[in-house]
Amino acid sequence: MLDTIGASTLEDLYAHLPEDVRFHGALNIPAGKSEYEIVEYFHERGLENANSHANFLGAGVYHHYRPVLVDAVVSRSEFLTSYTPYQAEISQGTLTAIFEFQTMICQLTGMDVANASMYDGSTAVPEAAMMAMRITGRDGIAVARTVHPEYREVLGTYTRHQSTSVTEFEYDPETGQVDLESLEQALNETTAAVIIQSPNFFGVVENAKQIAEMAHAKGALLVYVFTEAVSLGLLEPPRDADIVAGELQSFAIAPSYGGPFAGIIACKEKYVRQLPGRLVGETKDANGNRAFCLTLATREQHIRREKATSNICTNQALIALMATVFMALYGKQGLRELAEQNLAKAHYLGERLWRRFKGPYFNEFVAATGVQSPDEINRRLLGFQIVGGLPLDRFYPELRNSVLLCCTEMSSRADMDAVAEAFGA
Amino acid sequence: MIRKVRPHPSQNESLLFETSSPGKIGYQLPPLDVPAVDPAEALGAQNVRHEIADFPEVSEVDVIRHFTRLSTWNYAIDLGLYPLGSCTMKYNPRVNEAVARTEGLMWIHPYQPDALSQGAFAILAEIERALAEITGMDAVTLQPAAGAHGELTGILLVRAFLEAQGNARKKVIVPDSAHGTNPASVRMAGYEVVNVASNDRGMLDAEALARMVDEDVAAIMITNPNTLGVFEEHITEVARILHAKGALVYMDGANMNALAGISRPGDYGVDLMHLNLHKTFSTPHGGGGPGSGPVAVKRSLEPFLPLPRLQHAPSGWSWNYDRPQSIGRVRAFYGNFGVLVRALAYIMAHGGDGLRRATLDALLNANYLRKLLEPHYEIAYHAPSMHECVFRHASTGPIAKRLIDYGFHPYTVSFPLIVHGAMMIEPTETESKQELDLFADALISIAQEVKENPDLVSTAPHSTRTTKVDEVAAARKPILKWGR
Numbered sequence: 001m002l003d004t005i006g007a008s009t010l011e012d013l014y015a016h017l018p019e020d021v022r023f024h025g026a027l028n029i030p031a032g033k034s035e036y037e038i039v040e041y042f043h044e045r046g047l048e049n050a051n052s053h054a055n056f057l058g059a060g061v062y063h064h065y066r067p068v069l070v071d072a073v074v075s076r077s078e079f080l081t082s083y084t085p086y087q088a089e090i091s092q093g094t095l096t097a098i099f100e101f102q103t104m105i106c107q108l109t110g111m112d113v114a115n116a117s118m119y120d121g122s123t124a125v126p127e128a129a130m131m132a133m134r135i136t137g138r139d140g141i142a143v144a145r146t147v148h149p150e151y152r153e154v155l156g157t158y159t160r161h162q163s164t165s166v167t168e169f170e171y172d173p174e175t176g177q178v179d180l181e182s183l184e185q186a187l188n189e190t191t192a193a194v195i196i197q198s199p200n201f202f203g204v205v206e207n208a209k210q211i212a213e214m215a216h217a218k219g220a221l222l223v224y225v226f227t228e229a230v231s232l233g234l235l236e237p238p239r240d241a242d243i244v245a246g247e248l249q250s251f252a253i254a255p256s257y258g259g260p261f262a263g264i265i266a267c268k269e270k271y272v273r274q275l276p277g278r279l280v281g282e283t284k285d286a287n288g289n290r291a292f293c294l295t296l297a298t299r300e301q302h303i304r305r306e307k308a309t310s311n312i313c314t315n316q317a318l319i320a321l322m323a324t325v326f327m328a329l330y331g332k333q334g335l336r337e338l339a340e341q342n343l344a345k346a347h348y349l350g351e352r353l354w355r356r357f358k359g360p361y362f363n364e365f366v367a368a369t370g371v372q373s374p375d376e377i378n379r380r381l382l383g384f385q386i387v388g389g390l391p392l393d394r395f396y397p398e399l400r401n402s403v404l405l406c407c408t409e410m411s412s413r414a415d416m417d418a419v420a421e422a423f424g425a
Numbered sequence: 426m427i428r429k430v431r432p433h434p435s436q437n438e439s440l441l442f443e444t445s446s447p448g449k450i451g452y453q454l455p456p457l458d459v460p461a462v463d464p465a466e467a468l469g470a471q472n473v474r475h476e477i478a479d480f481p482e483v484s485e486v487d488v489i490r491h492f493t494r495l496s497t498w499n500y501a502i503d504l505g506l507y508p509l510g511s512c513t514m515k516y517n518p519r520v521n522e523a524v525a526r527t528e529g530l531m532w533i534h535p536y537q538p539d540a541l542s543q544g545a546f547a548i549l550a551e552i553e554r555a556l557a558e559i560t561g562m563d564a565v566t567l568q569p570a571a572g573a574h575g576e577l578t579g580i581l582l583v584r585a586f587l588e589a590q591g592n593a594r595k596k597v598i599v600p601d602s603a604h605g606t607n608p609a610s611v612r613m614a615g616y617e618v619v620n621v622a623s624n625d626r627g628m629l630d631a632e633a634l635a636r637m638v639d640e641d642v643a644a645i646m647i648t649n650p651n652t653l654g655v656f657e658e659h660i661t662e663v664a665r666i667l668h669a670k671g672a673l674v675y676m677d678g679a680n681m682n683a684l685a686g687i688s689r690p691g692d693y694g695v696d697l698m699h700l701n702l703h704k705t706f707s708t709p710h711g712g713g714g715p716g717s718g719p720v721a722v723k724r725s726l727e728p729f730l731p732l733p734r735l736q737h738a739p740s741g742w743s744w745n746y747d748r749p750q751s752i753g754r755v756r757a758f759y760g761n762f763g764v765l766v767r768a769l770a771y772i773m774a775h776g777g778d779g780l781r782r783a784t785l786d787a788l789l790n791a792n793y794l795r796k797l798l799e800p801h802y803e804i805a806y807h808a809p810s811m812h813e814c815v816f817r818h819a820s821t822g823p824i825a826k827r828l829i830d831y832g833f834h835p836y837t838v839s840f841p842l843i844v845h846g847a848m849m850i851e852p853t854e855t856e857s858k859q860e861l862d863l864f865a866d867a868l869i870s871i872a873q874e875v876k877e878n879p880d881l882v883s884t885a886p887h888s889t890r891t892t893k894v895d896e897v898a899a900a901r902k903p904i905l906k907w908g909r
Contacts, residue, residue, distance in 0.1 A: 046529025
């Protein structure tokens with residue numbers, strides 16, 4: 001090959017690089033390792049982490065069972081090792097799966113259009129906010145303090161340099177739901193979007209219909225955020241929202257220390273031109289057969305460059321495929337049963353503890369720890385190989401001695417009893 | 426002659442919604458070990474949905490056959506050469522998939538106590554160190570979820586750095602050969618985009634640039650090697666020009682597969698850059714994500730990196746949130762951990778020497794293909810190629826489709842925009858001489874077909890189960906979901 005090129009050594013291939021840009025040293029990275037050594041290294045790192053602990057943490061990342069079929073499908077070379085489906089004729093597998101994904105997200109959320117997925121829920125939120133600003137031509141965002149705190153931080157990072165004013169509104173300390181008076185005060189003629197999460201960060205279900213009415217009365221859009229997708233198996237879909245932004249991690253996506261996950265944005269039909277991210281559409285091939293392809297790309301950066309709706313250039317195709325297989329396997333009946341099991345488990349534990357908030361809850365709730373500190377309780381639980389809930393003062397200084405607990409279909413009665421006992425219940 | 430493929434049966438398959446029939450299930454949950462709860466009572470009847478209308482009802486066998494059949498309609502690296510320029514479609518080692526599914530890595534929660542995540546911290550610290558070493562930088566954030574996300578993070582860092590000096594400035598210079606995400610990211614960070622044209626060698630013109638750079642310029646965003654596969658030979662001079670005016674040099678590291686082990690941007694004036702782990706570091710593209718776009722920076726930019734940062738004490742690793750100058754979070758949690766695990770496995774398998782060798786093989790393959798194709802296609806720029814080469818042909822689109830009939834994925838079509846009829850070819854180090862020869866033969870044969878039988882080429886592909894897809898119709902009347 002070198003002869004064909006007319007070079008005598010491999011080094012000749014970059015001999016044209018100026019001397020001062022060439023690296024002459026050796027990279028300080030240990031010599032290449034065998035497959036066995038690599039497997040051992042990661043196995044050992046895994047042992048240094050929590051292993052086979054029961055886990056009562058939720059807060060945006062949930063322990064749900066992952067059906068075996070999910071990895072069987074996403075390990076197919078044709079899904080795993082293909083690129084973005086630009087060449088539709090040899091990408092119909094990925095394109096068809098995304099089309100099914102978009103359809104199922106619409107069915108779940110009650111929206112008309114869903115994109116092919118976003119990086120995750122936390123980045124879907126600022127993208128939804130910017131979308132609302134483009135639609136309304138306004139630059140104010142009102143966001144509930146019960147939206148995931150890290151999502152709000154990301155919203156702040158994204159909007160800081162876009163002349164956006166972000167206002168937070170309070171929760172009702174009794175119910176844990178949006179404080180409607182505080183929302184009313186936050187709303188004005190410059191508000192592009194009201195952003196709420198349901199179930200919210202405290203696990204409490206919001207009254208989306210009423211909040212939508214308040215937002216719409218001021219000409220603002222309602223952005224409905226979810227972090228626990230399983231709740232959609234049971235909860236009324238947010239039909240009153242204009243944009244839905246969510247996280248699908250609960251759908252067979254492993255917690256994996258926080259990523260990779262898959263977010264979504266779905267919206268009303270009339271807003272599709274402002275929707276960021278990839279979209280797959282149905283069409284026909286030259287023989288008149290049904291076919292799918294990426295579409296409405298004129299919104300995107302590779303054509304619009306600095307005028308694009310977003311710099312988003314990818315989706316989370318393989319992760320979205322996990323969610324697609326999960327939704328297909330559980331189906332209409334299974335997703336409901338799964339959601340009902342989560343509801344039952346959380347209420348089994350929740351009703352035995354002193355809950356901070358009276359609003360309806362799905363599979364997470366805030367428990368008061370009384371005279372004990374959250375750390376004391378969690379330390380005791382670790383002795384039983386149980387990771388306890390999240391102490392909330394980290395994000396809400398006013399919520400001292402409060403713990404956010406999550407129960408899923410993977411929480412056993414015995415472990416929940418142990419948690420109740422540790423709380424002194 | 427088409428040597429690589431022959432037609433084989435390819436099964437038809439309906440959509441899930443069409444095979445669905447009432448009452449079919451593909452799941453089984455364990456029996457509930459606590460009392461059932463009435464949803465209407467617990468949540469309020471108004472909050473409970475009646476059903477998920479039209480949601481699939483299918484069996485486990487239906488599901489596995491459905492997705493397996495769909496998969497056979499895809500091309501993939503594991504099937505053959507995938508020469509998409511600037512996408513670095515290299516082999517995705519299966520050991521990376523295996524280690525990412527290690528029990529103690531896959532099931533860890535981002536909020537579990539730091540003491541229970543020490544193995545994860547060790548992995549993150551190790552890959553930060555390796556990426557800093559490869560780029561010649563001082564610090565790395567692993568938080569960005571993809572390349573474009575890394576760009577946004579990088580420009581926000583530029584902004585924070587300049588603001589701390591009292592003036593954020595107004596403009597960012599972007600060469601016209603840049604990927605479209607560059608200008609889009611610049612806008613999101615609140616800067617104005619100034620385009621700069623490449624010269625007749627496909628490179629930045631240092632003199633022209635010097636005339637553009639003033640005190641309003643915050644940074645230049647430079648892809649190197651650029652999207653023509655050409656190394657920006659004046660990069661040191663470019664950095665000097667920008668630095669003289671107090672501006673920064675951001676490098677888009679999408680093409681780092683041409684440099685790892687032979688050239689470190691941090692050594693010659695680049696202040697910050699992102700890497701695409703799904704390109705250079707072999708993590709699977711997965712049909713379009715997940716990616717990972719770490720940003721590597723020089724020491725002066727370190728205080729501004731996203732929250733939180735790794736910190737080490739005698740008691741072990743933990744997260745540091747006390748970073749008053751940070752740009753804040755760019756996403757929840759700590760990054761695409763599962764992707765980072767795969768990238769570290771790749772780095773470990775190669776070692777420093779192996780990374781360099783992979784780079785040289787990537788250069789070898791690209792230059793070998795260039796030599797084989799040059800007599801038949803017009804090279805866009807005569808400057809030496811690094812890891813990819815760009816040709817031009819008026820029929821680039823049809824030729825790409827015809828390549829499919831020969832058993833290959835097309836190259837990148839009509840990009841970069843500055844080359845009319847661009848054919849952007851990146852073979853990567855993965856390919857053997859045999860596969861490269863087959864590919865070159867295919868393109869040479871098609872060049873002949875274009876002259877002798879243009880209809881055959883313009884109506885391609887002919888061998889696929891789906892013939893030419895009508896993308897115009899899809900955009901004219903968008904159908905974005907299934908309906909009855």
